[in-house]
Amino acid sequence: MEEKSVPHYRRLYEQLRKGIVDGIYKEGDLLPSENELCALHNLTRPTVRKALDLLAHEGFIKKQQGLGSIVHKLPKGIGILSIAGTTTAIGKKNLKTTTVVRPRVQNWPSDFFFALSDEFKTVGCIYFERVRFVNDHPIFYEQTYLPNINLPRFTSRNLDNKSLFDLLRQNYQLEIKGGEQYLKAIEAVDEKICEYLNIRTGQPVLYLSRKLETNRINFSFFSFMYCNTSDFSLYGVF
Amino acid sequence: MEEKSVPHYRRLYEQLRKGIVDGIYKEGDLLPSENELCALHNLTRPTVRKALDLLAHEGFIKKQQGLGSIVHKLPKGIGILSIAGTTTAIGKKNLKTTTVVRPRVQNWPSDFFFALSDEFKTVGCIYFERVRFVNDHPIFYEQTYLPNINLPRFTSRNLDNKSLFDLLRQNYQLEIKGGEQYLKAIEAVDEKICEYLNIRTGQPVLYLSRKLETNRINFSFFSFMYCNTSDFSLYGVF
């Protein structure tokens, strides 16, 4: 009966989420009630509720006691503050990615922002830089550091127009489970930033420092992102 | 036996959270196991798990299958991106708040960023501005808009050094249940911003637009915050 080891609540979550982003459920619609979803999928209420809690947590629905689960409007900004990778977060918007520094093995910077384990320091890191375009405008300039552990052939992979999250999952069985992030508004002073994002020196950019945690124990990686927010906001729910 | 209508999982969550911020549980420590917590508090596992899920969701702990719930280090930045109000988010840091524009009834701005219901437009809003200091440095300049519905005497209240969330909860039974936010990096051009945050014209600031939803149906309010992030980052988990 079961095909894979994906939890039931996860399957239901993904199905409902797809229904919302595809427009089958529209803004303001009510999702089927919890009891209806139980009957439809042969699940019990706690399982159904877990799927709905995930959707509510990510802002796709709002629950209202006595009424139901209301489909929320899709956000105006770019939902990159949650766990979704950039690719999924932006959705149908025209997104392109180019690699400006191909993956290479090097040492960690001496003044690295996040704490590094001794093992990480010893093995060094895989480093690369990418620029992401939304509607053909450069919006994100991202520097990524991966610990150089059990990532065979990574440096020879092509990252253009690919989701790093998908690549890690499909080739290395790495799932991103969460992380932490620090945000600042800074002036674009580095000329590479200005060049890649096509902005003038001194223009404000949003600087995002992230630690991303995976299902492999003690395996995290890091990303530092410069965002041109003159046309797009970053969006999040809480 | 029961004293109030606070859910059990919520009580346990607050107790454990307090244990972490007060340092009773230190970074890297294991919390009591789920079964131990069940026995200690006479709860069942789903209830205990809900409390732990809340803690994990807010970044206080990391769960690891087969091991336990590990207390996470407290963040370096200001955790304002989650549901916590500024006051609770900053915790023990020296925080002061001054009111620069006292609450007053007025119309909504014509170009308001968020969509407003007809009822909201009709009744107008209560508007005020505050500046928040961390370690005696002005860090946040916040403009708040509340719908002018069932908030008796609000305009005569003193907001200095008070948590708006607490004031709303204690005086109006309003609980903040969630919300959405949009972030941008902008130049400080408005002279009020520069004055209140004590920065020069053109310096980058982080601009945060938030809609905050409450337990009263169809009652949301709005906050627009300018943050000087030169010394502090905004922190969040996902």
Added chain:
DNA sequence: CAGTGGTCTAGACCACAGT
């Protein structure tokens, strides 16, 4: 009033970590 989501119980089996 009936139906909704919110909370809770008392079990069960599984996958994974450390010994």
Added chain:
DNA sequence: CTGTGGTCTAGACCACTGA
């Protein structure tokens, strides 16, 4: 191996919404 967290069942009672 034991103990951990991860998933799931099959019920129960409550508070709230809308008719």
